[in-house]
Amino acid sequence: MSASVTTITPADPIAVGRRLRHLRRAAHRTLDDVAGAVGISASALSLIENGRREPKLGVLTALAADLGTAPGELLSPAAPSRRTALEIELERAQRADSFPALGVPAVRVGPRLPTEALEALVGLHRSLAAAQTERAATPEHARRANAALRERMRLADNYFGDIERAAEQLLAAVGHSAGPITRTVVDKLAAQLGYTLVHVTDLPASTRSVTDTVHRRVYLPQPEAGQSDSRSLALQALGHLVLQHQVPADYADFLNQRVEINYFAAALLIPERAAVPLLRNAQAEKDIAIEDLRDLFAVSYETAAHRFTNLATRHLELPVHFMRISSAGVIYKAYENDGVHFPTDPTGAIEGQRVCRFWTARQVFERPDRSAAYQQYTDTPSGTYWCTSAVDRTPAGTFSVSVGVPYRQVKWMRGRETTERSVSRCPDPACCTRPPAELAQRWEGKVWPSARVHSHLLAAMPPGVFPGVDDTEVLTFLQQHS
Numbered sequence: 500m501s502a503s504v505t506t507i508t509p510a511d512p513i514a515v516g517r518r519l520r521h522l523r524r525a526a527h528r529t530l531d532d533v534a535g536a537v538g539i540s541a542s543a544l545s546l547i548e549n550g551r552r553e554p555k556l557g558v559l560t561a562l563a564a565d566l567g568t569a570p571g572e573l574l575s576p577a578a579p580s581r582r583t584a585l586e587i588e589l590e591r592a593q594r595a596d597s598f599p600a601l602g603v604p605a606v607r608v609g610p611r612l613p614t615e616a617l618e619a620l621v622g623l624h625r626s627l628a629a630a631q632t633e634r635a636a637t638p639e640h641a642r643r644a645n646a647a648l649r650e651r652m653r654l655a656d657n658y659f660g661d662i663e664r665a666a667e668q669l670l671a672a673v674g675h676s677a678g679p680i681t682r683t684v685v686d687k688l689a690a691q692l693g694y695t696l697v698h699v700t701d702l703p704a705s706t707r708s709v710t711d712t713v714h715r716r717v718y719l720p721q722p723e724a725g726q727s728d729s730r731s732l733a734l735q736a737l738g739h740l741v742l743q744h745q746v747p748a749d750y751a752d753f754l755n756q757r758v759e760i761n762y763f764a765a766a767l768l769i770p771e772r773a774a775v776p777l778l779r780n781a782q783a784e785k786d787i788a789i790e791d792l793r794d795l796f797a798v799s800y801e802t803a804a805h806r807f808t809n810l811a812t813r814h815l816e817l818p819v820h821f822m823r824i825s826s827a828g829v830i831y832k833a834y835e836n837d838g839v840h841f842p843t844d845p846t847g848a849i850e851g852q853r854v855c856r857f858w859t860a861r862q863v864f865e866r867p868d869r870s871a872a873y874q875q876y877t878d879t880p881s882g883t884y885w886c887t888s889a890v891d892r893t894p895a896g897t898f899s900v901s902v903g904v905p906y907r908q909v910k911w912m913r914g915r916e917t918t919e920r921s922v923s924r925c926p927d928p929a930c931c932t933r934p935p936a937e938l939a940q941r942w943e944g945k946v947w948p949s950a951r952v953h954s955h956l957l958a959a960m961p962p963g964v965f966p967g968v969d970d971t972e973v974l975t976f977l978q979q980h981s
């Protein structure tokens with residue numbers, strides 16, 4: 500009969516096995532007895548009962564007949580008893596791909612395992628699975644967390660008073676009153692918190708800094724010659740300590756902490772107390788420029804631009820927007836409270852979206868001189884904006900950093916006399932996303948571009964409390980340095 504060579508594929512061999520064992524024991528029969536009756540070895544039946552072998556249909560039919568049940572009964576998904584259901588669930592959990600990573604031994608699921616212990620183990624596996632689901636940052640989870648964070652920043656006008664105060668107190672404690680935050684001042688700030696900054700050449704590649712809270716050291720990368728200094732990284736690491744961050748509970752928490760330490764570092768590099776009078780003065784002179792903040796506080800254009808957005812609405816009553824995009828036009832970071840419409844995905848996230856090619860942030864890449872900031876007026880469906888943009892070359896690629904204000908606020912900004920103008924009709928596809936009809940027709944069906952994958956934006960967030968950090972590498976590193 501052909502049926503004897505057909506291997507059935509039941510939905511769950513564990514459930515079939517448990518059901519068989521339940522029936523055999525209920526009939527007070529031994530493995531040898533039942534195996535002999537259907538013409539297989541006792542060890543083969545044991546494998547089937549343990550769910551480690553799928554019975555062939557012929558064997559299944561014979562077993563059912565011998566145990567006085569129908570083959571369909573054996574395949575039923577419902578467990579014959581509560582105890583069996585628990586056994587099946589524990590077996591399943593212990594055979595899951597994720598089980599070995601837990602580093603705990605598997606428990607033998609047999610009659611000698613007390614039901615109480617079985618209940619407890621199953622309960623633990625259930626809550627572990629729930630916690631892992633909670634923590635697993637899928638791309639969608641990450642996008643939602645990003646969107647929620649941007650909303651929080653928007654509602655606060657990107658100004659966080661408690662972080663400003665924490666930064667100010669720390670500066671006051673080391674007696675810093677004016678002037679740029681030099682490396683020496685950074686060392687003093689660390690010392691004030693009881694920490695030493697150690698620059699190393701072997702910092703784990705998956706980290707930006709590593710803090711050893713036992714020996715009270717912050718390990719930082721050795722600044723490369725000609726590259727921007729490591730002050731920001733050091734101050735961000737100190738930010739975790741000052742802001743009393745706990746181990747992040749989930750990805751959203753991790754993102755919030757990142758924003759807060761970034762803010763904290765910027766608030767130390769460009770102190771509110773020093774920057775606000777300068778900005779107010781510039782506003783009175785109708786001469787506000789990001790470059791001035793950059794030069795006066797010896798920071799990067801990005802830090803100056805970002806810091807401007809913290810203070811502009813709160814202290815100058817200026818609504819603003821900020822963005823950092825790649826040379827391909829893809830958003831890495833953006834913020835607005837001036838009504839500019841960033842492109843969004845259906846979850847409301849903007850990271851990874853491409854901005855209009857007529858925006859200042861993209862037009863700046865077309866300029867012959869990329870060393871100077873570029874200003875432009877852009878008419879958009881939500882109004883006219885004036886923006887200033889600068890190109891930032893990094894080891895990770897070329898980016899543009901832009902700050903913009905609505906037309907009615909441009910009177911305060913240096914560079915408003917620019918005659919550069921552009922019109923953006925995005926999200927209307929006819930603006931810049933849909934190719935011109937003539938070109939589209941000419942090339943229809945004749946082109947096959949191979950896409951570059953934005954793996955950092957699309958992949959699920961790496962697992963772990965600190966996403967993407969290689970724990971083994973970090974602990975080995977700490978051990979070597981302690």
Ligand SMILES: [Zn+2]
Pocket residue numbers: 854855856857923924925930931932
């Ligand atoms: Zn466009």
